[in-house]
Amino acid sequence: MAVVVRATRMELQTLRKRSVLARRGHKLLKDKLDELMRQFKILIAEYMGARQKIEGELLEAYREFLFARASMRREALADALRYPGAVAVVHGSTRKVMNLTLPEFDVSMEGSIRNYGMLDTTPELDASLEVFARVLPGIVRLAGQEKAIGILAAEIDRTRRRVNALEYILIPELEEAVSRIRLKLEEIERGNLTRLMKVKKMAERKREGTLL
Amino acid sequence: MRNPYLYPNGRIGALEKDLLPARTWQMLLSAADSVEASRLLADTWYGRFPGLSQCAFETVFEAAQAASEQELMELSEDRALVRGILHRRDARNARYLWKAALCGGNADGPELEKPGLVEHSLLASALADEEARKLLPAAMSAAAEELSSLSDPSPLEVDRILDRMAAGLELDEFSSMGPGFRRLLETMIDSRNVTTCIRIMLSGSREDLSPGVLLEGGTVSRKAVCGAALEGSLPDFVADIENLERLAPFVKETLSSRSFLELERETERVIMEMLDAGSFELFGPAPLAAFIFKKEMEMNHLRILLAAKAAGMDRARLSRRLPRG
Numbered sequence: 001m002a003v004v005v006r007a008t009r010m011e012l013q014t015l016r017k018r019s020v021l022a023r024r025g026h027k028l029l030k031d032k033l034d035e036l037m038r039q040f041k042i043l044i045a046e047y048m049g050a051r052q053k054i055e056g057e058l059l060e061a062y063r064e065f066l067f068a069r070a071s072m073r074r075e076a077l078a079d080a081l082r083y084p085g086a087v088a089v090v091h092g093s094t095r096k097v098m099n100l101t102l103p104e105f106d107v108s109m110e111g112s113i114r115n116y117g118m119l120d121t122t123p124e125l126d127a128s129l130e131v132f133a134r135v136l137p138g139i140v141r142l143a144g145q146e147k148a149i150g151i152l153a154a155e156i157d158r159t160r161r162r163v164n165a166l167e168y169i170l171i172p173e174l175e176e177a178v179s180r181i182r183l184k185l186e187e188i189e190r191g192n193l194t195r196l197m198k199v200k201k202m203a204e205r206k207r208e209g210t211l212l
Numbered sequence: 213m214r215n216p217y218l219y220p221n222g223r224i225g226a227l228e229k230d231l232l233p234a235r236t237w238q239m240l241l242s243a244a245d246s247v248e249a250s251r252l253l254a255d256t257w258y259g260r261f262p263g264l265s266q267c268a269f270e271t272v273f274e275a276a277q278a279a280s281e282q283e284l285m286e287l288s289e290d291r292a293l294v295r296g297i298l299h300r301r302d303a304r305n306a307r308y309l310w311k312a313a314l315c316g317g318n319a320d321g322p323e324l325e326k327p328g329l330v331e332h333s334l335l336a337s338a339l340a341d342e343e344a345r346k347l348l349p350a351a352m353s354a355a356a357e358e359l360s361s362l363s364d365p366s367p368l369e370v371d372r373i374l375d376r377m378a379a380g381l382e383l384d385e386f387s388s389m390g391p392g393f394r395r396l397l398e399t400m401i402d403s404r405n406v407t408t409c410i411r412i413m414l415s416g417s418r419e420d421l422s423p424g425v426l427l428e429g430g431t432v433s434r435k436a437v438c439g440a441a442l443e444g445s446l447p448d449f450v451a452d453i454e455n456l457e458r459l460a461p462f463v464k465e466t467l468s469s470r471s472f473l474e475l476e477r478e479t480e481r482v483i484m485e486m487l488d489a490g491s492f493e494l495f496g497p498a499p500l501a502a503f504i505f506k507k508e509m510e511m512n513h514l515r516i517l518l519a520a521k522a523a524g525m526d527r528a529r530l531s532r533r534l535p536r537g
Binding site for chain 2 (some may be wrong): 066067069070071074075076082083085102111114115116119120122123124126127138172
């Protein structure tokens with residue numbers, strides 16, 4: 001939608017100032033978008049690497065757990081896992097990237113993972129629990145990274161919409177308004193000039209008639 | 213005088229034909245998935261139990277286990293055999309109930325198996341009630357006594373006492389079945405002790421390794437096994453244990469690779485060979501008990517195979533764990 005304005009010099013000056021401001025804002029937002037994209041790519045690369053590693057380890061743990069579950073009685077497995085001997089403490093902190101607050105999580109484990117007897121349980125259960133305990137901090141860190149990626153993605157989306165709004169809507173509209181006012185002012189200028197020339201000619205004709 | 217085990221042992225001879233032959237195991241191992249495996253199982257003894265076509269394997273195995281135990285108890289005229297079979301279930305239920313009572317756990321009660329010879333209510337009251345304890349078998353009563361004297365025990369402490377109780381109960385009831393069967397039980401205890409040592413060593417808590425955490429009743433003393441493990445000479449030690457000689461390289465391999473698959477497979481293979489060799493008293497309760505052990509191992513292996521097939525595990529990895537085929 002075109003900007004509706006009065007065709008005055010003052011308005012022209014205001015619109016020119018707004019246009020300069022919009023261009024400067026567009027450049028800043030574009031730079032912010034580029035930096036956000038760079039940070040996003042770094043985070044994605046870290047996330048993908050960590051995820052692949054954890055998925056590989058989890059696959060191995062599930063394979064061991066499959067044997068444990070199959071070779072143990074259901075009740076015995078439930079009994080072995082009913083009394084956890086280890087406590088996982090999640091520590092949360094934040095870091096700032098481009099004025100965005102991104103979460104960071106870390107886990108510390110206290111106690112022994114194996115808190116059951118040896119007769120009714122299998123070594124595969126030990127092996128799978130050991131891997132699960134090893135990958136738990138990674139999984140929690142991954143959750144933090146995932147959240148950070150989500151926050152960055154939302155900010156990128158918001159910034160891109162602002163950049164596009166400035167680039168494709170506000171700046172062209174302001175330029176068009178400036179151009180229209182300029183044309184209108186030029187037209188008014190030309191009209192005034194023509195009028196003055198006509199008045200001058202009429203005045204000259206009147207003076208010539210008086211002399212004759 | 214007529215031997216009371218003439219008919220039962222003849223019947224067991226016939227029932228052994230229901231055990232899956234090597235060819236069936238090969239076919240099961242080659243099955244593409246658990247559905248195909250269940251179709252193959254439907255043509256065997258397991259086909260008589262409902263649930264196989266719906267792949268409800270746990271239901272099938274529970275029914276098969278109950279049927280095998282019931283048949284043997286009807287055949288057996290030996291009270292020790294019946295007690296031995298059913299008290300194993302009681303020992304497991306005692307563990308679930310007593311551990312929940314002493315260590316808390318979550319708000320729901322523990323999952324229990326169906327009772328053997330001791331009702332759940334009697335087991336539940338045995339920790340607090342001295343009169344109830346007197347009604348339990350000696351090993352269970354002693355364990356309940358020991359547990360009730362502990363103040364705020366950890367699940368690990370409770371489990372150690374209950375592990376000893378379960379192994380002692382098994383040994384008490386089954387050891388009267390002749391030297392052949394006793395030898396089998398001793399070998400099983402030896403192998404469990406060796407595995408326990410390796411598990412503790414690999415968990416990084418060498419300080420927990422003491423004779424007290426091992427089971428009594430093996431061919432070698434608990435102190436000797438423990439000493440060998442702490443010295444780092446467990447493979448050489450295992451090479452000198454009768455019947456377990458061939459586990460020595462697998463013990464070494466497990467200690468270096470931290471994977472128990474091959475060791476578990478070979479241990480079960482040793483037990484299966486001892487059961488198949490049948491060096492028990494021919495007309496007595498031992499072949500009946502051996503049959504129950506064989507059936508249990510077979511079902512355990514079927515559970516592993518079907519779980520692996522359902523998860524799409526490759527045959528090579530399955531063969532590392534399964535002592536069949």
